[in-house]
Amino acid sequence: MSATGTTEPTGAGQSAGQSAPPQQAPPPSLTSLRAFSAVGQCQSFTKAAQQLGVTQSAISRQIKLLEEALDITLFHRIGNSISLTPEGASLHQRVFETFGLLDEAVAETRAISARQRINLLAPPTFAARWLTRRLHSFRERFPAYDLAVYTRPHGDIRMDCSVRFGIGAERAGQSTQLLIEQHMAVCAPSLRDDPKAMADSCLFHVLDEEERLPLWDDWFAVSGQARGDFPETSLDFATLEMAIEAAKNGAGLAIVDRHMIEYELAAGSLVPIDQTVVTGPRGYWLEISSEQQARTRSVQFVNWLRSE
Structure with a gap:
């Protein structure tokens, strides 16, 4: 208090003679x-x-x-x-x-x-035609688990297990055979029942990169059928799925693994040309790393898949 009774200004919130603290620079982004x-x-x-x-x-x-x-x-x-x-x-x-x-x-x-999530890497045709038709069984047995199916690797996602298409096991103790291909020559029933239409149709080939898989050559060798009794015209497809759909629509004859057309064979939308079945050499292998073998969810999923 001054002699005149007025209060001397000292600044808001600070004592006389004190300076304001320096402002701190903002941190880098x-x-x-x-x-x-x-x-x-x-x-x-x-x-x-x-x-x-x-x-x-x-x-x-x-x-x-x-x-x-x-x-x-x-x-x-x-x-x-x-x-x-x-x-x-x-x-x-x-x-x-x-x-x-x-x-x-x-x-x-x-x-x-993500502890209750199972990540599976699988070939597209296997996933769409074999796995998806069995998922109701998985849901019934493991309602607490979520399943994510991938058809190509994702760098930021760790797979719990994978299904590989090929010949033989690649890693001892970590690869289990699920299916061995069993190839059949099939077509639409309308084509099989009409010899002239079949003769005028074509053979479907599935490509591996740019090369045809030798499925027809293997089938002719086992069946004893004469190549000259079948259409000379051919169509090449990049995927087995395309060949299956074209065959269902009566466009030609295809060699297909019977595991991939279970529904079509049961429904009659595809029928075998004869009873010849060519087994192997390729198949589907279930692979699980030693690390994932220690995880309960992975082991349960693998055991379920084997049982199917």
């Missing part, structure tokens, strides 16, 4: 730090951009923003080469370790949330 971590690890702006799926200019911009925010040079730049400065190396070690911990925490959280 996580985007800039992630870019810095990648560049420091790769020692290359180009490789870091590829790793993060962005452009090189975007990486350069983030590094520039980070250096400006920290008021420090993080990289020595000599021609097309870069290297961390001592200050940059010190920061990179901690940033890299921190992002590693974050990535690990996220992965663990995802694993917890």
Whole structure:
């Protein structure tokens, strides 16, 4: 209180003679730090951009923003080469370790949330024609499990088990035979019952890359049928599914694994030309890693699949 009775102004919320604390600079963005971590690890702006799926200019911009925010040079730049400065190396070690911990925490959280989910990798035709028609049994036995079926690998998704099409087991103790192909020559009933229509139709071939699978050659060798008694015209298909659908519509004759046309044979929409069955050599193999063999859900799914 002054002699005149008035209060001297001292500033809002602070005592006389005290100055306001300096404002703290905002932290760098996580985007800039992630870019810095990648560049420091790769020692290359180009490789870091590829790793993060962005452009090189975007990486350069983030590094520039980070250096400006920290008021420090993080990289020595000599021609097309870069290297961390001592200050940059010190920061990179901690940033890299921190992002590693974050990535690990996220992965663990995802694993917890997905603990009742089974990821299966399987060939498209097998998945569509054999597996899907048995899923009601899976749902009845394991109502608490979710099943995700993939027909190609996904880098960020760990598969619990996979079905491989090929010849023989690839990994001892980790591969189990599910099915061996049993090929039959089939067509629509209307075609089989009309010899002239069959003679005027064509043979369907399934391609492996650009080569025809030798299914008809194998069938003729086993059946004893004369090649000259069958149509000379042919059609090539990239997938077995296409050949099956064309055969159902009466467009020609196909060699098909009977496991893939169980429904059509039962319904009569496809019929065998004769009783010849060519077994093998290819088949479907169920594969599960030693790590997944320790997981209850994976073992239960594998046992169910084997029983089917």
